[in-house]
Amino acid sequence: MRITCPLCGERDRREFYYQGDAVMLNRPEPDADASVWDDYLHNRDNPAGTTRDLWYHESGCGSWIVVTRNTVTHEVLGTELASDVKEAKA
Structure with a gap:
């Protein structure tokens, strides 16, 4: 790849x-509920198809x-700096 x-x-x-x-x-925010942090740290999806990694x-x-990619075909659909992604959300 x-x-x-x-x-x-x-x-x-x-x-x-x-x-x-x-x-x-x-x-999550630092003061988020323990269940929110547990979900963030331990639960992950395993999708077949397009993901953002x-x-x-x-x-x-x-x-x-x-990296936006297809987990079935291993095709990379796009890339961007993580710092740009974070700035766009702010």
Whole structure:
């Protein structure tokens, strides 16, 4: 699988470290109920189809990247810097 880093260009997947679902960018508030934190930390979906994942460009520029991809075909549909995703939500 090839991933296009927004800063470095197209690279082999082995340069990146997979962190998980990009929903991790949506942390609960510090004072949220324990059940909300439990759900955030321990429960994950395992969808077949399009997902948004968080990847770290470990062997490259060190950027956190949100990768939109299809888990069935392994096709990468798009990439963006995680910092841009967080700023867009603010």
